[in-house]
Amino acid sequence: MSQLEIKNLHVSIEDKEILKGLSLTIKQGEIHAIMGPNGTGKSTLAYTLMGHPNYTVTEGEILFKGENVLEMEPDERSRAGIFLAFQYPVAIPGVTVANFLRSAINSRRRAENPDDKGMPIPEFRKMLKEKMDMLKMDHNFAGRYLNDGFSGGEKKRAEILQMATLKPEIAILDETDSGLDIDALRVVSEGVNALSGSELGVLVITHYQRLLNYIKPHFVHVMMGGRIVESGGPELALHLEEHGYDWLREKTEDVAA
Numbered sequence: 001m002s003q004l005e006i007k008n009l010h011v012s013i014e015d016k017e018i019l020k021g022l023s024l025t026i027k028q029g030e031i032h033a034i035m036g037p038n039g040t041g042k043s044t045l046a047y048t049l050m051g052h053p054n055y056t057v058t059e060g061e062i063l064f065k066g067e068n069v070l071e072m073e074p075d076e077r078s079r080a081g082i083f084l085a086f087q088y089p090v091a092i093p094g095v096t097v098a099n100f101l102r103s104a105i106n107s108r109r110r111a112e113n114p115d116d117k118g119m120p121i122p123e124f125r126k127m128l129k130e131k132m133d134m135l136k137m138d139h140n141f142a143g144r145y146l147n148d149g150f151s152g153g154e155k156k157r158a159e160i161l162q163m164a165t166l167k168p169e170i171a172i173l174d175e176t177d178s179g180l181d182i183d184a185l186r187v188v189s190e191g192v193n194a195l196s197g198s199e200l201g202v203l204v205i206t207h208y209q210r211l212l213n214y215i216k217p218h219f220v221h222v223m224m225g226g227r228i229v230e231s232g233g234p235e236l237a238l239h240l241e242e243h244g245y246d247w248l249r250e251k252t253e254d255v256a257a
Contacts, residue, residue: 002027002064002081002169005063005064006023006024008021008022008023009060018055019044019227031202032218032219033215034228035207037224040225040226042205042223045223046205050074051072057070064077064081085162085172085174086174091148096143097161102119105118131161135164135194137161141161152178152180153185156188164191170201171195171202172202173205175205175207176188176204176211185211209238209240212234218234222248230248
């Protein structure tokens with residue numbers, strides 16, 4: 001069973017420390033949710049895990065399947081089995097969803113075997129239709145330019161389709177609920193749930209309990225001040241929805257004193 005281990009992680013951007021000793025372990029088959037106020041480092045964690053060059057790790061380790069993730073380039077992390085669904089996916093006019101996905105799959109295959117000719121088109125089309133059917137997506141979606149003119153919900157569904165075709169072992173969802181109405185939120189959540197299982201570990205980063213009404217986490221963690229200050233089960237998210245974060249701020253201040 002694969003697992004992602006984050007140990008005492010310290011991360012800075014432009015010499016400002018954002019993460020200040022964060023530790024977390026995510027195993028295949030588990031769904032973890034991270035919640036917390038704005039500016040506490042949730043998205044910093046997501047980008048650091050995938051190797052964004054603007055984020056500098058000053059201390060700590062990130063291990064995946066026992067290997068040091070910090071020594072890998074972003075594409076190597078992806079090929080190893082880590083996936084990031086962006087909060088704000090970028091549009092790529094002129095490149096269809098299908099061509100983008102086939103290029104990503106073939107790039108992975110050639111990295112493992114330079115002589116690989118890529119996935120045959122009939123095999124790819126069959127696989128893509130199966131994934132889209134599983135996610136209850138119209139097949140015409142594959143012929144549209146990636147994220148170009150997409151609604152917020154369509155962009156997030158395209159991210160979930162990428163996750164379905166690339167089949168990661170650990171998926172990080174960075175505020176997937178951002179900008180979604182209730183209907184789009186439900187559709188995207190159903191896609192995540194369809195992919196969840198013993199072979200996929202999920203880290204959901206969110207501000208709101210409402211997403212966790214659809215994607216049921218096994219563990220909920222609260223980030224404040226660049227570290228995890230509280231962990232629990234799904235009931236913790238409900239407590240935060242009712243009481244906010246003030247009680248945790250007071251608890252954290254008492255510990256610091």
